[in-house]
Every structure is written in C-alpha cells, then in structure tokens.
Amino acid sequence: MLRFKSLGSGSAGNATLVEARSSTEVSRVLIDCGLSISELSSRLGELSLTLTDIDAMFVTHEHTDHVGNARQFALKSKRPIWMSQGTQLATQALGWGLQPTQIQTARDHQVIEVGVLQITPFTVPHDAREPLQVTLTDGTFKLGLATDLGHASAHVIKALQDCHALILESNHDSDLLRMSKYPSFLKSRISGPLGHLSNRESAELLRHLLNPNLRQVVAAHLSERNNTPQLVIDALCPVMGCEPDDLIIAHAEHGSPWITLE
Numbered sequence: 001m002l003r004f005k006s007l008g009s010g011s012a013g014n015a016t017l018v019e020a021r022s023s024t025e026v027s028r029v030l031i032d033c034g035l036s037i038s039e040l041s042s043r044l045g046e047l048s049l050t051l052t053d054i055d056a057m058f059v060t061h062e063h064t065d066h067v068g069n070a071r072q073f074a075l076k077s078k079r080p081i082w083m084s085q086g087t088q089l090a091t092q093a094l095g096w097g098l099q100p101t102q103i104q105t106a107r108d109h110q111v112i113e114v115g116v117l118q119i120t121p122f123t124v125p126h127d128a129r130e131p132l133q134v135t136l137t138d139g140t141f142k143l144g145l146a147t148d149l150g151h152a153s154a155h156v157i158k159a160l161q162d163c164h165a166l167i168l169e170s171n172h173d174s175d176l177l178r179m180s181k182y183p184s185f186l187k188s189r190i191s192g193p194l195g196h197l198s199n200r201e202s203a204e205l206l207r208h209l210l211n212p213n214l215r216q217v218v219a220a221h222l223s224e225r226n227n228t229p230q231l232v233i234d235a236l237c238p239v240m241g242c243e244p245d246d247l248i249i250a251h252a253e254h255g256s257p258w259i260t261l262e
C-alpha cells in the first residue's frame with residue numbers, strides 16, 4: 001500500500017509525506033522541507049507522527065520553499081537526506097555543516113531504497129543548480145511528483161509514465177501573470193523554460209501522462225497571486241474528463257488529505 005499527503009504546497013513552503021506499507025514494515029519519506037520545523041512537527045503531530053517517524057528526506061533543489069529547514073530536520077531527526085551533487089554545493093554555500101554521512105548523493109534515474117519504498121529521481125528543467133523531482137513506488141503503485149519545472153521535457157514525460165497518482169505543478173495562469181504587478185524580470189523567470197508550469201502547460205503535460213491506471217491527480221505549487229483553484233480546474237479537468245471534485249488541489253497551508261493507493 002502506498003499513500004501520500006501534501007503537508008503544504010507553494011512558494012511559502014513545500015513538504016510531501018509518502019508512506020509505503022508491507023505486511024511487516026512501514027517506510028516514510030519526506031520530500032522537501034520548506035516548512036519551519038515547528039510547523040512541520042505540528043502538521044506531523046496531527047497525523048500522530050513525529051520527526052523520527054520519517055526514515056529519510058529527499059530535497060529536490062535549493063530554493064528556500066523546498067530546502068528551507070531541511071538542515072534543522074537533519075539535526076533533530078538524524079535521518080539521511082538525499083539531494084543531488086549540485087544541490088549539495090548550493091546548500092554548502094548556505095553554511096550547512098552537516099555530517100557527510102547524513103547527506104547522500106541522488107542522481108538522475110539511480111533508484112534509492114528506503115525500506116519498502118523506492119525513489120527514482122529525474123532531472124527537471126528549472127533555474128536551480130541540479131534540480132531533481134521524483135517518482136516513488138512500493139513495487140505495485142507509482143506516484144509521480146513534478147513541481148518547479150519550466151517545461152515538460154521528453155525526459156520528464158518519460159519518467160512520469162504509468163503513474164497511478166500524480167502531484168503536478170499548475171503554477172500560474174499566463175494572463176494573470178502577464179497582468180500582475182510583478183517586475184518584468186520576474187514574469188520572464190516564472191514563465192520561462194526554467195521557471196514554472198502554467199495551467200495550460202500543466203494540462204499539456206497531463207495529456208501525455210494519461211493512462212488507464214491513473215487514479216488521482218493533485219495540482220500543486222499554485223501561485224497565490226497569479227492563479228485560482230477554479231482556473232486550475234478549468235485547465236486540468238477537461239484533460240482528465242473528470243468532475244471538479246475529482247481533482248485535488250494542494251492548499252498552501254493545509255496541503256492535501258491522505259491519498260491511498262491499494
């Protein structure tokens with residue numbers, strides 16, 4: 001059984017909890033730690049979990065809304081933290097000072113085993129040093145996670161094939177972004193090929209990922225200023241042929257409910 005839950009999503013802080021269970025073992029991985037440790041502890045506490053119930057963390061890239069408090073997590077939990085070499089170099093510049101044994105190097109398409117969970121990182125086009133997103137499986141079900149990417153490369157589309165569930169970035173509405181008060185350099189960065197997926201680009205990616213086993217899509221990393229849940233529903237639901245209630249939208253603060261694949 002594989003289940004997952006966004007604990008928070010968006011530029012204010014990202015964290016996703018993924019859990020796999022066999023008859024004898026439970027494994028939990030946290031993807032990113034953009035929340036403060038007290039906020040993370042409190043959101044885990046609502047699930048009757050503590051930091052040490054997490055077996056490992058995977059940091060996708062060095063932007064603050066993802067790497068944020070991963071260092072504090074590492075110091076308190078003593079758990080391994082996986083990230084690319086490039087993300088390590090970028091975070092060293094932040095003065096991390098963790099034990100080298102605690103930081104593990106993740107590479108594109110090199111499977112990471114955490115108990116009964118397997119994580120497969122894949123490279124994404126984003127303006128960070130060496131950003132990786134991930135798919136996770138318990139051997140039966142496959143979850144794909146893809147936020148913080150400027151466009152859907154062939155590599156991304158290939159990595160996300162045959163998923164039973166997807167957490168997919170639907171960052172902004174292009175018209176809202178264009179009309180926003182953001183400075184032009186920021187608009188260019190967000191909408192550029194190394195920025196974030198617009199609703200239309202997310203819908204186009206989703207079109208490539210449809211498969212008979214796909215059960216649940218979670219739209220994530222929505223811009224608070226340049227998007228609305230309704231615009232995301234209008235873009236994604238026609239592709240999925242689903243009702244608006246069938247699409248889950250990860251909330252900036254509350255994340256998503258548990259989604260279980262069994």
Ligand SMILES: [Zn+2]
Binds near residue numbers: 010011014065
């Ligand atoms: Zn982000």
Ligand SMILES: [Zn+2]
Binds near residue numbers: 061063126128148
């Ligand atoms: Zn980012």
